[in-house]
Amino acid sequence: MTLDYQPSQESLSKLTPVLTKRWLSPDAWKIDVYERLDGYTALRKAFKAHPDELIQLVKDSGLRGRGGAGFPTGMKWGFIPQNDGKPHYLVVNADEGEPGTCKDLPLMMADPHSLVEGVIIASYAIRANFAAIYIRGEAVHSARRLRAAVEQAYAKGYLGKNILGSGFDLDLVVHSGAGAYICGEETALLDSLEGYRGQPRLRPPFPATHGLYASPTVVNNVETIASVPYIVLGGSAWFRSMGTEKSPGPKIYSISGRVNNPGQFECGLGVTLRQLIDLAGGMQAGHELKFWTPGGSSTPMLTDEHLDVPMDFEGMAGVGTMLGTTAVQVFSNQDDIVYATYRWIAFYHHESCGKCTPCREGNYWMVRILHRILAGQGTVLDLDTLLDACDNLLGRSFCALGDGATSPVTSSIKYFKQDYLDYIEGRKTPMFKGELVGAH
């Protein structure tokens, strides 16, 4: 890390520390520290409102889901049928597993109570008396912090029966997954939470009516729910003062790769990569930006042409990609695009749940073709085959995991076909030893 690097004022002005404001306060994960730092004040305020008012507030704030798809949160809450006689559930998706994404786990490490508080407010709004946080199994430290926070919240009466004398009851369970990327898909997550094999469910019916235990369920990302207390305290106008009109609010960008100071930077939606790299201490010495993902590997990658594109839902869609989880991975001219793509597809192959044919077999096939290209045994036709396999996979798979798997392949060939041809045509030293192939 270059200590003397100073980001520009313009970049620094983009920082909007809201969700991350307590991260540097010592022991902010302890409940008394959290309480000192405004903790659980939003909850007290929320209890004074009617649940419907809270749903309206979140609608007015324009908060969009932070898990990648950007669905308006208030609308999602509004879909929950009220007075239907069925129990309602809030499920927080903390199965953060998208390659490059690192925002929910640090949030739960540094400031778990903000999530717990958000859960209570959201549950109150949708009239759920049971909430669950489904946390990625590998995230042992975060889960530990979170469990401790939940325990403290129970001890202080923020969870359990008649919370703060409001008459509202809520139980909150922290459930650790067993290491499956697919369980970040909300219906697979629900199946897994119910104790079944985590595979996506057929939709419709949607979780809003038939979610956990076939009851109305809201599934939200950690960052989405953690945003709620701030909206309650600051109001929708304040929230809309950050970000853009269609993508309001602050967002935690996690930047990694060839930058000097990788980490989480909370900015208003619409910050550019140039500003993010600046905030992250600039590119590492000797490295020039070559390609980057705006929101994890499932979002088509971009190049140095796109340094100034605003990173909000619309801006990213405008250049043929997606905001995703704002997991910015920065790669340089010293990184091998073909190898990176191979590694990503190996990931998708490893994580495909196996339910549908295109994802299960398509990734199996693509990872082998990419391996063969890296072993110097590729042909030009392989590139057509890869693109056609992606065409047969994109939009044909059961859930979005399959769609996401095509992104690295199609975007890398789109921008860097020459790198593939260098392996295929022998200009680059093979990375693997070849093996005999043929029809079987």
Added chain:
Amino acid sequence: MTDVVPKVDTVKLTIDGIEVEAPKGALVIRAAEQIGISIPRFCDHPLLAPAGACRQCLVDVEGQRKPVASCTQPVAEGMVVRTQMTSEVAKKAQEGIMEFLLINHPLDCPVCDKGGECPLQNQAMSNGQSESRFVEHKREYPKPLPISTQVLLDRERCVLCQRCTRFSDEIAGDKFIDLMERSSNEQIGVFRGNPESPEDDAPFNSYYSGNTIQICPVGALTSAQYRFRARPFDLVSTPNACEHCAAGCDQRADHRRGKVMRRLAGDDAAVNEEWNCDKGRFAFQYTQATDRLTKPLVRDRKTGELREASWPEALTVAAAGLAAAKDNGGVGVLTGGRLTVEDAFAYSKFARVALGTNDIDFRARPLSGEETEFLGSSVAGRVDVTYADIERAGAVVFVGLEPEEECPIIFLRARKTYLKRGLASYAVAPFVSRGFEKLGATVILTTPGAEAEVLGESEQLREALSADGAILFVGERLASVEGGLSTAARIAEETGAKLAWVPRRAGDRGAVEAGALPTLLPGGRPVYDPAARSEVAAAWQLDAGVLPSASGRDTDAIIAAAKAGQLGALLVGGVDPADLADPQAAEQALDAVGFVVSLELRLSVVAKRADVVLPIAPAVEKTGSYVNWEGRVRPFGTVLKTAAMSDARVLDALGRELGLELGVGDVAAARTQLAALAELPLPGTAEAGTALRGSVRVAVPTVAAGAAAAPTSGQAVLASWHHLLDNGSLQDGDGHLAGTARTPVARISKSTAADLGVADGDAVTVGTGRGAITLPALVTDMVDGVVWVPTNSPGSTLRRTLGVAEGALVEISTGGTKS
């Protein structure tokens, strides 16, 4: 059988430019079928919930960004669908999926059992590309993986459509197979415990496992029985009705070079839908048993041994013997429950006309006089309940019937209805069997013998049976419960519930209709009613007084009479004495009686004791009909054309030898005769006759409910029924099938176990003065002082060994050494 098709709301949509009207909620793939457009598919199955897993059926729907899986997409008003026929997008999507499926599928069609009838093979040809671009290594697995002794899995062929796992979960309720692992390593498997101790594994334990083989769209699932035995294109297929039980399944028998190679479930929406049980599917090798009879046998006067004889000689000897016996004590006729209705009719007519007796009974099991009356009053000629009624029933109650073990298709239909709309099932039984558990049944735990009392007095059951369309199912086992059938008839009458009698064997119901009973003539006509007799006499063109007017003796009485030397001869169809209440008495009767004619398939216990053995054809070698428990006629044609003759044809020849023209030798003629007397829509008969024309119906029995026996210390009341897969002789010859049978155990309650000082797995001995059975104990939630053992399973041949039936008191003790 007057199913009214309810009016359904429909929507109009366009598929490939053709307007279709489809029921609301129907899937696009079904709507396309309506107009003859076949969209390729693997995971889709009309009787399973949509999965959308294989993605083969993608179509283009106007307004949708992505291609849509037509197997999960319901139709909508105004929807515009383009299939592979008119849409390049759909066509390419399907070809793409097909290529994906084939990259990991071995090209072993030339040696694969499915080759030639394989949906993957066929659809790869119709909807795939001719060349694969895949040049890498394919998935490999050790093969095959036995998921039971019968069902084998070749994982590399599997396309992971999950039809098998969904069937096992949704239809059979036996979730013993599931997906394991993930991604391209995903595979179907069974639970494996410690690899060091394979006994911890839980194999695919299901009576319906064979269906998964049939619905597998590739050659991944095969049966040990059929694997590598034949190619589909070498087989000749014949529609067939199952001979194993009273469910009446439609089946298909495939044969090659004079041998049936396999049987498949037929497609009959009204009866078995598209399923059957493993007994129906796999148990057909008995016809090829080494002791199969093909030539008549006659007992040699000099040696006293059976020797082969010509048909003329055997018929002459048999006719002479029967004629002599007719005038010297008379002849008793035992027909067994395996006959076609035409054969049963032949016996019925032969007994009355040729032998001048009403001593005829088809019941080869414990029975009662009460039951005889009940069959006349409440079964013969009645078609009150159908499978479809189960789907409409407000509640179903089972008494003396464990549907999964004793009539598996009733079980499937009840389970379907239970899952679909929570059908309330009740049972009067000694414990909650697995079948009852899968139906979510409320079981009133009852000591055998007390069923009538419980049924008569339970307010819960009375309320259940008062529900709209409620059905009271009574099994044949209720015959041995005093007052059981009387109470059932009374309660059904009082509550308005429908009453269905469910026998265990395929021929039982037909035998009732054909009059193979001591008190009933064909069509449920009481023997004692002169009007009934004159109707039958007129139909048979008999002189007045030829038909015997006195009620005959039932199976037990016939045996007792024979044993006491009061009968001149016995004419026995396919009866195994071991099935009777007292096998020992039956054998003594056979030994005591002067002359025995046995019509048999194999050299059975009866045949060995007979004076003349006349070989008859098994079901696959004849034409005929069964009548299932509903009263539905299940006709079938000859699968294998052999020289073997049906019972009816042999009896016809025997009649001719006695100078009579019975006219039952030809199936069509027998059907015409029977149709004139019974209300059975037999094939080829112009109109169904009317039963009981001008005659009376037998009165409903009114036997008071008996009480269960009271065991003293060291005793227990015996409870039992047959396992679906057991020692039954029609299951002989298939070890793979036998391997999937349930393990025989002795079930006792916790306190009974404590009294004996046994725990699960410890040996328990159940005995009578005649013998003893020792089985591992299984502590079960059941009535104290009752022990349940299977009726006729390995190590538990109840009647043969103990000589008692359900409800009897038996001695119970620890088996000494732990098993």
